Amino acid sequence: MDLRRFRYFVVCAEELHFTRAARRIGIAQPPLSQQIQLLEKEVGTRLFHRLTRGVELTPAGEAFLTDARNVLDMAERAMTSARQIGRGERGSIKIGFTSSASFNPFVPGTISRFRAENPDVEVVLDENTTRVSLQNLRNGKLDIAFLRPAPGEVHDLRVQHLFHEEMRIALPASHPLANETRLKLSMLATDPFVLYPRTNGQALYDAIVAGCQNAGFSPRIVQEAPQMASTVSLVAAGVGVTLVPESMCQLQSSGVVYREIVGAKPTAALSLVQRERPPSVLTGKFSDLCRKLAIG
Amino acid sequence: MDLRRFRYFVVCAEELHFTRAARRIGIAQPPLSQQIQLLEKEVGTRLFHRLTRGVELTPAGEAFLTDARNVLDMAERAMTSARQIGRGERGSIKIGFTSSASFNPFVPGTISRFRAENPDVEVVLDENTTRVSLQNLRNGKLDIAFLRPAPGEVHDLRVQHLFHEEMRIALPASHPLANETRLKLSMLATDPFVLYPRTNGQALYDAIVAGCQNAGFSPRIVQEAPQMASTVSLVAAGVGVTLVPESMCQLQSSGVVYREIVGAKPTAALSLVQRERPPSVLTGKFSDLCRKLAIG
DNA sequence: TCTTTTCGATAGGTTTATCATATGGATTTG
DNA sequence: CAAATCCATATGATAAACCTATCGAAAAGA
Numbered sequence: 175m176d177l178r179r180f181r182y183f184v185v186c187a188e189e190l191h192f193t194r195a196a197r198r199i200g201i202a203q204p205p206l207s208q209q210i211q212l213l214e215k216e217v218g219t220r221l222f223h224r225l226t227r228g229v230e231l232t233p234a235g236e237a238f239l240t241d242a243r244n245v246l247d248m249a250e251r252a253m254t255s256a257r258q259i260g261r262g263e264r265g266s267i268k269i270g271f272t273s274s275a276s277f278n279p280f281v282p283g284t285i286s287r288f289r290a291e292n293p294d295v296e297v298v299l300d301e302n303t304t305r306v307s308l309q310n311l312r313n314g315k316l317d318i319a320f321l322r323p324a325p326g327e328v329h330d331l332r333v334q335h336l337f338h339e340e341m342r343i344a345l346p347a348s349h350p351l352a353n354e355t356r357l358k359l360s361m362l363a364t365d366p367f368v369l370y371p372r373t374n375g376q377a378l379y380d381a382i383v384a385g386c387q388n389a390g391f392s393p394r395i396v397q398e399a400p401q402m403a404s405t406v407s408l409v410a411a412g413v414g415v416t417l418v419p420e421s422m423c424q425l426q427s428s429g430v431v432y433r434e435i436v437g438a439k440p441t442a443a444l445s446l447v448q449r450e451r452p453p454s455v456l457t458g459k460f461s462d463l464c465r466k467l468a469i470g
Numbered sequence: 471m472d473l474r475r476f477r478y479f480v481v482c483a484e485e486l487h488f489t490r491a492a493r494r495i496g497i498a499q500p501p502l503s504q505q506i507q508l509l510e511k512e513v514g515t516r517l518f519h520r521l522t523r524g525v526e527l528t529p530a531g532e533a534f535l536t537d538a539r540n541v542l543d544m545a546e547r548a549m550t551s552a553r554q555i556g557r558g559e560r561g562s563i564k565i566g567f568t569s570s571a572s573f574n575p576f577v578p579g580t581i582s583r584f585r586a587e588n589p590d591v592e593v594v595l596d597e598n599t600t601r602v603s604l605q606n607l608r609n610g611k612l613d614i615a616f617l618r619p620a621p622g623e624v625h626d627l628r629v630q631h632l633f634h635e636e637m638r639i640a641l642p643a644s645h646p647l648a649n650e651t652r653l654k655l656s657m658l659a660t661d662p663f664v665l666y667p668r669t670n671g672q673a674l675y676d677a678i679v680a681g682c683q684n685a686g687f688s689p690r691i692v693q694e695a696p697q698m699a700s701t702v703s704l705v706a707a708g709v710g711v712t713l714v715p716e717s718m719c720q721l722q723s724s725g726v727v728y729r730e731i732v733g734a735k736p737t738a739a740l741s742l743v744q745r746e747r748p749p750s751v752l753t754g755k756f757s758d759l760c761r762k763l764a765i766g
Numbered sequence: 767t768c769t770t771t772t773c774g775a776t777a778g779g780t781t782t783a784t785c786a787t788a789t790g791g792a793t794t795t796g
Numbered sequence: 797c798a799a800a801t802c803c804a805t806a807t808g809a810t811a812a813a814c815c816t817a818t819c820g821a822a823a824a825g826a
Contacts (some may be wrong), residue, residue: 175471175473175474175545175549176472176473176474177472177473177545177547177721177783178471178472180545189796191802192803193801193802193803198805201784201785201786202785202786202787202804203803203804204786204787204788204803204804204805204806205784205786206785207784207804207805208784208802209784211804216549217549217552217553217556218549218553218556219555219556219557220556221552223541224802224803225802225803226792226794226801226802226803227793227794227801227802228801228802228803229802229803232556232750233555233556233561233562233750233752234552234553234555234556234561235552235753237551237552237555237561238548238549238551238552241544241547241548241551241552242548244544245541245544245545245548248537248540248541248544249473249476249541250471250473250538252534252536252538252540252541253471253512253513253514253534255531255533255534255537256513256517256530256531256534256537257513257514257515257517257530258517259515259529259530259533260513260514260515260528260529260530261514261515265529265533266529271798273793305777379800399798409587411579430784450763454528454529455529474813487773488773488774489773489774491771497813497814497815498814498815498816499773499774499775499818500774500775500776500777500814500815500817501813501814501815503774503775503776504775504776504813504814505813520773520774520775520820521773521774521822522772522773522774522822522823523772523773523822523823524772524773524774525773525774671778
C-alpha cells in the first residue's frame with residue numbers, strides 16, 4: 175500500500191497507455207508495468223485490461239481511480255496543513271489573563287494586533303485568576319498568559335516582564351479624603367479594606383499588604399471579592415478602600431475615585447508567562463510580538 | 471509521501487514512545503526514528519517534541535495524526551472496494567432485452583435469481599429493440615442482453631444459445647378461424663399481417679417471412695408496430711394476424727387468441743449476447759447463471 | 767553525588783525494493 | 797510481408813529501508 179503506486183496508477187489511468195504514462199512520470203516503461211502489476215497483486219484484481227493498443231480500465235480500476243485520486247489529494251492536504259501549522263500560519267492559541275491585566279491597554283492591544291497579523295489562527299481568550307491561569311499553563315489548557323505572578327510561583331515557567339505599574343488608592347466618592355488629589359498611604363491606616371482572596375493571586379495581594387506595612391499599618395480587611403474588578407465595585411458601594419494598579423483607573427464608576435500615592439508606593443508587575451518546555455510556534459510568535467510592542 | 475511513513479507516524483503518535491512503537495511495528499528503533507525524521511523533513515516541520523522520556527505531539531503533529539488516520543483508512547477502503555468489485559461482490563451490470571424476450575419466464579426468472587445471489591450488485595435493466603441493444607453492447611452501454619439476433623449481425627459478439635421456441639399464430643378473437651385449435655400456416659395466405667419493422671430485429675422477422683414462404687405464400691403486411699408486444703395489441707384490435715414466439719402467449723388479451731401451427735413451424739431462438747473482449751466478472755457470473763438455469 | 771537505567775540519535779554494513787537497459791511476443795500498420 | 801507499436805519478461809545497477817552497535821542526555825535509584 176504505497177502512495178507512489180497510487181500515483182503511478184492514476185497517471186496510467188489518465189493516459190491509458192503505459193509507455194506514455196512512464197514518460198510523464200519520468201521512469202522507463204518496464205518498471206511502471208511492474209509497479210502496476212504489484213499493485214494489482216496487492217489489490218487482488220486486475221485494474222487494467224491489456225489491449226493490443228494500450229490499456230483500458232476494468233470496473234475495479236474505474237472505482238479505484240476515483241478513490242486513489244481522493245487518497246492522493248487528502249495526503250497532499252494533510253502534509254500542507256501540517257506544514258502551515260508548523261509555520262504558525264494556521265492553528266490555535268489559548269491566551270489567559272487576569273481581570274486586572276485586562277484593563278492595561280497593552281493586553282487587548284497586543285491581542286488584537288496578533289489577530290490582525292494572523293487571520294487564520296484561532297485565538298481563544300480566557301480570563302481567570304492568576305492561580306487558575308498558572309495551573310492551566312502547566313496542564314496545557316493555556317499556551318500563554320498575562321499575569322501578575324509572584325517570583326516563587328513561576329519557577330517552572332518562562333516569565334517575560336512587561337511593565338511595572340504604580341498602584342493607586344481607590345476611595346468611595348463619599349470618603350472624607352475623596353477631595354484630596356494626592357494621599358499618603360498612612361492616611362488609610364484606620365480604613366476598612368476590600369481585597370480579593372490571597373490564593374487568587376498572591377503577588378499583588380502581598381504587594382498591597384507590604385506597602386501598607388511600610389507605611390506603618392496592617393490593612394484591616396473587612397470584605398473579600400473574587401477578583402480585583404469586583405473589589406472596585408465594593409469600593410464604589412462604600413464598603414471600604416483598596417489599592418489597584420494604575421491601569422485599573424480605566425474602570426471608572428460614579429461611586430469611586432482614584433488617587434495617586436505620595437511617597438513610597440507599592441508597584442504591580444505585569445508579565446507574560448508561558449510554559450518552558452515546548453515553545454509552540456504561535457506562542458513564540460505571540461511573545462515576540464509582545465516584546466516588540468513593549469519596547470516600541 | 472509514502473503511506474508506510476504515515477502508518478509509522480500513527481503508531482508513534484499512539485505510543486508516544488519510539489522504542490515501543492518500533493516493537494509494535496516489528497522493526498528496530500533506529501530505522502523508525504529515521505523514517506519519522508524523513509517524514510518531518512518532507513512535511514517541513516517537527517511532528518514530535520523529543521522529550522527525555524518519550525516524545526509528544528506538536529500542534530502540527532496533532533493535526534497530522536487525524537489526517538494521516540483518514541488517509542490510511544481511505545486507502546484501505548479503496549483497495550477493499552476494488553477487490554470486491556474485482557471479485558464481482560459489488561458493482562453494476564447493465565442487462566438488455568427485447569420486448570419479446572421479456573415474456574419468456576426464463577428472462578425475468580434469471581434476473582431475479584441473479585439479484586438474490588448478488589444483493590450488492592446494482593442491476594440496470596434496459597428493454598429495447600434488438601438493433602439498438604446490439605449497438606449498446608458494442609459501445610459499452612450494455613454488458614449483456616437477451617436477444618433474438620440473426621447469425622450475421624453478431625459475428626463480433628459472444629452469443630450463447632438458450633432456447634428454440636416454436637412460433638404460434640396470433641388471431642383476432644373475431645377471426646373466422648378463431649375457433650379452430652390447430653391451424654396450418656397456409657390458411658393465413660390471404661390474411662393481412664401485422665409486423666414490426668425489419669430493422670428492429672431481422673432474425674425473427676425473417677423467420678416469420680420464411681415460414682410463410684415455406685407454406686406457399688408471402689405475408690401481406692398491412693401495418694407495422696415498433697415492437698412485437700405492440701403488434702399483438704393491433705391483432706387484438708382486429709387489424710390483422712401475426713406469428714409470435716410461444717412464450718408471448720403469456721400476453722393474454724380479450725381480443726386475441728393464440729393457436730398452434732400444424733406442420734412445418736417457424737422457430738424463434740432466444741440467445742444471451744455479450745461483448746467478446748473484456749469479460750467483466752459480473753457478466754461472466756450472469757452468463758454462468760444463465761447456462762446453469764438453462765440446463766437445469 | 768554517583769551509578770544505573772531509559773530513550774532517542776547517529777554510524778556503518780546488509781538486505782530489499784526500485785529502476786534502467788535489452789529483449790521477447792503479439793498485434794496492427796504501411 | 798516487413799516495420800512499427802506496445803506491454804511483458806529478464807538481468808544487472810542503484811537507492812531505500814533495515815539491522816546491529818554505540819553515543820549522549822536526562823531521569824531514577826543507590
